[in-house]
Amino acid sequence: MNPANPLLETFRQSSYQLSNHGKRNVQVLKEAFEQIDGEVSSDMYGRGQIIEEFQEKMAAFLGKEQAVFFPSGTMAQQISMRIWCDEKNIHQVAYHPLSHLEIHEQDGLKKLHNIKTILLADKTRVIELEDIIKMKEDVACILLELPQREIGGQLPSFETLERISEYCAEQGIKLHLDGARLLEVLPYYQKTVTEVCALFDSVYMSFYKGIGGVAGAILAGEQGFIEQSKIWKTRHGGDLISLYPYIIPADYYFEKRSSKMYQYYEGAKELAALFNSCTGISTLPLVPVSNMFHVHFLQPLEQVKTILIEVQQQTGIGVSHYLKELDEESCSFEVNIGDQYENIPKELLFEAIKVLDENMNSI
Amino acid sequence: MNPANPLLETFRQSSYQLSNHGKRNVQVLKEAFEQIDGEVSSDMYGRGQIIEEFQEKMAAFLGKEQAVFFPSGTMAQQISMRIWCDEKNIHQVAYHPLSHLEIHEQDGLKKLHNIKTILLADKTRVIELEDIIKMKEDVACILLELPQREIGGQLPSFETLERISEYCAEQGIKLHLDGARLLEVLPYYQKTVTEVCALFDSVYMSFYKGIGGVAGAILAGEQGFIEQSKIWKTRHGGDLISLYPYIIPADYYFEKRSSKMYQYYEGAKELAALFNSCTGISTLPLVPVSNMFHVHFLQPLEQVKTILIEVQQQTGIGVSHYLKELDEESCSFEVNIGDQYENIPKELLFEAIKVLDENMNSI
Structure with a gap:
């Protein structure tokens, strides 16, 4: 494989992703409209x-x-x-x-x-x-x-x-x-x-x-x-x-997920702790106060990219599709815990963190 | 029947409508998305x-x-x-x-x-x-x-x-x-x-x-x-x-209707001529130059409303759901020819125009 963006590509091909609810595709709309009668007025x-x-x-x-x-x-x-x-x-x-x-x-x-x-x-x-x-x-x-x-x-x-x-x-x-x-x-x-x-x-x-x-x-x-x-x-x-193309999904996913914020928050705290256990990695904030946090690497972006590609290929866990350079010596990405996190088998998650830690150690 | 808005109500209950492509309901969106694969990215x-x-x-x-x-x-x-x-x-x-x-x-x-x-x-x-x-x-x-x-x-x-x-x-x-x-x-x-x-x-x-x-x-x-x-x-x-909830229907209906503008234009000219054959009614413009025109009545709004309700009830042709007052002695509504016009049986259309003309004559 030699794609233009191997970090994005290995992320897309991974079996599980840490963040979000799933792909932002047309199915998100179709699912919300499935039970809506076509006769409903705009x-x-x-x-x-x-x-x-x-x-x-x-x-x-x-x-x-x-x-x-x-x-x-x-x-x-x-x-x-x-x-x-x-x-x-x-x-x-x-x-x-x-x-x-x-x-x-x-x-x-x-x-x-x-x-x-x-x-x-x-x-x-x-x-x-x-x-x-x-x-x-x-x-x-x-x-x-x-x-x-x-x-x-x-x-x-x-x-x-x-x-x-x-x-x-x-x-x-x-x-x-x-x-x-x-x-x-x-x-x-x-x-x-x-x-x-x-x-x-x-x-x-x-x-x-x-x-x-x-x-x-x-x-x-x-x-x-x-x-x-x-x-x-x-x-x-x-x-x-007509704003109904947004309103109907807003209502549908509000009903589906507004009660799951505690679960996302707990997931964020758990995952942040795992990242913080790795060499050269820390999260901001150290203990999340919502479903989100940033993961900071005390290594240059290109080196971290190679490591994340390796982790994603080896374990099938999609850690991130991008990295943001903070300065020449550090980089970061954002995590938003959603529905996908709970689907990740814990042993696979621990394996990914282990591979990540080992790779960070061997730089 | 004694609804709050009998003009709108009789229009809604009519079998055929002069203007537009049909109801603005959720089905307009659903039809456009029917053949779109859910995996298509936003x-x-x-x-x-x-x-x-x-x-x-x-x-x-x-x-x-x-x-x-x-x-x-x-x-x-x-x-x-x-x-x-x-x-x-x-x-x-x-x-x-x-x-x-x-x-x-x-x-x-x-x-x-x-x-x-x-x-x-x-x-x-x-x-x-x-x-x-x-x-x-x-x-x-x-x-x-x-x-x-x-x-x-x-x-x-x-x-x-x-x-x-x-x-x-x-x-x-x-x-x-x-x-x-x-x-x-x-x-x-x-x-x-x-x-x-x-x-x-x-x-x-x-x-x-x-x-x-x-x-x-x-x-x-x-x-x-x-x-x-x-x-x-x-x-x-x-x-x-995500703008795809509008883009996909835009493309779908563009493909479906962009080649039908000549048909809509011919329909507008035909229908305008029918209105112009009635007493006290004229269209603006007299001969349409697109799929649209306004229908002007040289009678007070309340009287015309009664007449349109009568026509809609008697013939099942939805002429208009509203009337706009121009001054104390005249009123109008807008016609936009779309897919619905061609579905109207011609004898029913002529009957509606005849009833309209008779009612305008008998004021």
């Missing part, structure tokens, strides 16, 4: 039973007055920032330096909404109350991402969240939850989703991370906020004639 | 075979260098305007007073992109070359909608299009085609799609009007333009992890 530009019922269900689930379904979180969150900025007439918000809005959205918030951003905390850690207190600038809103994905999915303590929420309320600053992986953090906090959401003025949750749907997001908050968000959704070009 | 944030192949196919079809799939035309067209405005550093564009961007998008172009708009021609007719020549303001781009939907789907002559295109090129004004119903106008112009598109710098086409897909749009133009549009698509929140 939603029409944000109206109709299929979208309204799901929005009501999600509003109730999150403990908010109303909710609206969006094709993407990018759209939902920019719009949230805009509404809070317009309300306070301050076109400035604050968030983490590695927020999705700052690094993955081609500066949409700045280019479309003309909103300036204040970066809180440094890149290596989560935002603490002190970062907010010492902020000199006036902001309309602070966005907190739980868990902070780009640093391995770290979390502030729940007490910190409560104190931040209280402080923001006192200061008249709106608090928005980037809950792309909201359900994934509940087992660590040992809180209900409504207890977490109650600390925030507006909440976004994704349907294709831990839940594993096709795409789409929900935005929840008070009635006036949601009504405005629907107008902005039209402005963004997100008020599609 | 597109991933604008990449992957499923999206790239369709984009290449559409670029070639429209005769443009490149194309990009968008979840909505609203998004695709605002972005087109923004790119042309940024390129010329003139944040002003011109279009028809009843353009989709002006009346159906909650002012997204103005609120998100800070672009001013010049309204060309008056509301009752299409834009002519003279409207453009006498425009005093500098604009980066002119948007032409073919056909002009809100006035019954009227069209300028092809010669006018050629002259406008030539004039804009001379003046350094970009010309953009709002081709939501692009294929629908080809039979009237007796031109190929590439002949029409060659007159424009950028072209948008929809997949859920004449083609009858689930949602989605294509934007086509030169490479540099399309590359920029992809960045703006991310900024708008339109670069979804």
Whole structure:
């Protein structure tokens, strides 16, 4: 075998994969639609039973007055920032330096909404109350991402969240939850989703991370906020004639997986411990606080790549399809525990970790 | 029967409907996916075979260098305007007073992109070359909608299009085609799609009007333009992890219906003539130039509603599910000929027109 990308290729040919729920293929949609009667009417530009019922269900689930379904979180969150900025007439918000809005959205918030951003905390850690207190600038809103994905999915303590929420309320600053992986953090906090959401003025949750749907997001908050968000959704070009191709899978996989977050969390802790037992490997965070973590290698990327290819070929365990260079001497990849993890025979998993450790030792 | 909306109710219960391809229900999606193998991989944030192949196919079809799939035309067209405005550093564009961007998008172009708009021609007719020549303001781009939907789907002559295109090129004004119903106008112009598109710098086409897909749009133009549009698509929140739920139906119904536009156009002319034979009824335009037209009644809405309910109940022909008040003395609805029209037994159609005419006469 001499493919262009042997790491990806050996990953694809592996019998088991550590992360996620399975392949992102058309079957994900087909399975969700299998039991849906063809006679069910499409939603029409944000109206109709299929979208309204799901929005009501999600509003109730999150403990908010109303909710609206969006094709993407990018759209939902920019719009949230805009509404809070317009309300306070301050076109400035604050968030983490590695927020999705700052690094993955081609500066949409700045280019479309003309909103300036204040970066809180440094890149290596989560935002603490002190970062907010010492902020000199006036902001309309602070966005907190739980868990902070780009640093391995770290979390502030729940007490910190409560104190931040209280402080923001006192200061008249709106608090928005980037809950792309909201359900994934509940087992660590040992809180209900409504207890977490109650600390925030507006909440976004994704349907294709831990839940594993096709795409789409929900935005929840008070009635006036949601009504405005629907107008902005039209402005963004997100008020599609039919969103049911995302809503039906969102609902289907929500029902299938929202109760499995504890299992994913336990799997993440178990797998992280196995990685941490290997020479030259550590996870971030050391003990996961959700279903995700990053695996860091204290070796150059090319050497680690050779090792992972070897492990994947020899054991049939797909460890990762990619590696990200951190610097010349280290690299990493991300793990997201989903349905696939529990299917891996434990002896095969231990074997893969053993081969990985041996190879790391023999560099 | 005493439903809340008897016009809608009798329409729904009718055996045949004049307009469209059929119900917008989940079956539209299921039919398109029936022959698609579940193992087919999803597109991933604008990449992957499923999206790239369709984009290449559409670029070639429209005769443009490149194309990009968008979840909505609203998004695709605002972005087109923004790119042309940024390129010329003139944040002003011109279009028809009843353009989709002006009346159906909650002012997204103005609120998100800070672009001013010049309204060309008056509301009752299409834009002519003279409207453009006498425009005093500098604009980066002119948007032409073919056909002009809100006035019954009227069209300028092809010669006018050629002259406008030539004039804009001379003046350094970009010309953009709002081709939501692009294929629908080809039979009237007796031109190929590439002949029409060659007159424009950028072209948008929809997949859920004449083609009858689930949602989605294509934007086509030169490479540099399309590359920029992809960045703006991310900024708008339109670069979804998976767009295949729209792409697969777009391709499926494109193959099924793109060659049927002549049939729809002939049907529209036939049906318009039937309406024009009735007392107090006329169509706009009098002779359709695409698959669409508006039906105008010179009677108050409430009286016409009673008549349409009667026709729908008595003949089983669904004429319209709604009426729009024009003024106290007149009202209208829109007809879009699709697959359903050919299924109507002609004697039943003539019977419906006869009942309609008799009822209009007896007011």
